[in-house]
Amino acid sequence: MTLKVGVVGAGTMGQGIANAFASAGNQVTVVDVKLEWAQNGVNKIFASKDKLVSRGKITEEAANQAKANLKAGVYEDLADADLIVEAVLEVMNVKKELFAKLDEIVKDDCIFGSNTSSLSITEIANGVKHPVIGMHFFNPADRMKLVEVISGANTPAEVKDKVIEISKAIGKTPVEVNEGPGFVVNRILVPMINEATFILQEGIASASDIDTAMQLGANHPMGPLALGDLIGLDIVEAIMDVLYHETGDSKYRASTLLRKMVRAGKLGRKTGEGFYKY
Numbered sequence: 072m073t074l075k076v077g078v079v080g081a082g083t084m085g086q087g088i089a090n091a092f093a094s095a096g097n098q099v100t101v102v103d104v105k106l107e108w109a110q111n112g113v114n115k116i117f118a119s120k121d122k123l124v125s126r127g128k129i130t131e132e133a134a135n136q137a138k139a140n141l142k143a144g145v146y147e148d149l150a151d152a153d154l155i156v157e158a159v160l161e162v163m164n165v166k167k168e169l170f171a172k173l174d175e176i177v178k179d180d181c182i183f184g185s186n187t188s189s190l191s192i193t194e195i196a197n198g199v200k201h202p203v204i205g206m207h208f209f210n211p212a213d214r215m216k217l218v219e220v221i222s223g224a225n226t227p228a229e230v231k232d233k234v235i236e237i238s239k240a241i242g243k244t245p246v247e248v249n250e251g252p253g254f255v256v257n258r259i260l261v262p263m264i265n266e267a268t269f270i271l272q273e274g275i276a277s278a279s280d281i282d283t284a285m286q287l288g289a290n291h292p293m294g295p296l297a298l299g300d301l302i303g304l305d306i307v308e309a310i311m312d313v314l315y316h317e318t319g320d321s322k323y324r325a326s327t328l329l330r331k332m333v334r335a336g337k338l339g340r341k342t343g344e345g346f347y348k349y
């Protein structure tokens with residue numbers, strides 16, 4: 072199956088998603104606010120391919136084939152796309168406005184996929200003419216195997232089936248998810264990280280002992296606080312707030328320690344300090 076795929080948003084996730092589709096033989100056009108930003112994203116994918124070649128992980132031929140499948144473009148270049156996956160800002164209106172604009176450009180049977188981590192697919196799709204589905208990839212998207220395929224209230228079953236098939240064709244393992252806050256992974260993972268911050272806040276154990284406990288006691292590759300630092304504590308807080316506001320359930324309240332860390336700008340690896348110093 073060779074598809075024409077548009078990836079909108081050439082940041083961390085857009086690059087990984089575009090890379091995954093291109094490496095599996097699909098024709099990928101990457102779009103961002105400015106052509107130059109899209110080109111920058113494509114250049115970074117090229118550089119990551121070159122690095123894999125220099126380390127002997129992939130052949131030069133495979134890298135060149137993937138590169139030949141990738142180009143930067145503008146919205147109008149997506150007119151004949153079979154699938155468009157957006158990985159723009161995690162802001163409802165930005166995603167809705169993007170799909171409203173694409174509605175006027177793309178062919179009738181184009182599918183719109185959203186890589187949102189926490190927003191409602193049903194709400195993103197509201198008022199959009201083309202079918203919308205969640206395609207939630209995980210960072211780094213070119214390597215992580217999972218795709219949560221999320222159906223909103225109005226996502227047609229045949230679109231879901233097609234997207235499951237497409238996900239498998241690019242070497243991913245899709246799981247079918249009916250829309251619900253946090254989907255599956257974040258609904259389980261993020262409250263676990265938050266719980267670890269409560270344990271720290273209550274003085275029950277030190278940060279490193281909490282992480283060691285979960286690594287050795289639950290066989291997790293990384294402790295929950297180190298993982299929170301990797302994801303970004305602002306993101307962890309934002310996902311807790313979505314879970315809390317969508318359900319009104321107090322079990323999803325963020326800890327006061329987590330909020331304090333975010334207010335102090337201690338967001339984890341990206342700011343050089345979170346529960347650990349980097």
Ligand SMILES: NC(=O)c1ccc[n+]([C@@H]2O[C@H](COP(=O)([O-])OP(=O)(O)OC[C@H]3O[C@@H](n4cnc5c(N)ncnc54)[C@H](O)[C@@H]3O)[C@@H](O)[C@H]2O)c1
Pocket residue numbers: 079080081082083084085102103104108157158159160161162165169186187188189207208209210
């Ligand atoms: N980072 C993660 O681990 C992760 C994991 C899964 C899902 N997500 C989701 O993926 C999406 C993107 O996250 P990211 O971490 O790649 O962000 P990022 O900030 O690295 O990249 C976002 C990109 O989108 C571009 N952009 C913003 N508005 C745009 C618009 N209207 N049209 C075109 N391009 C636009 C920006 O210029 C930027 O290049 C978000 O919805 C996020 O929640 C992120």
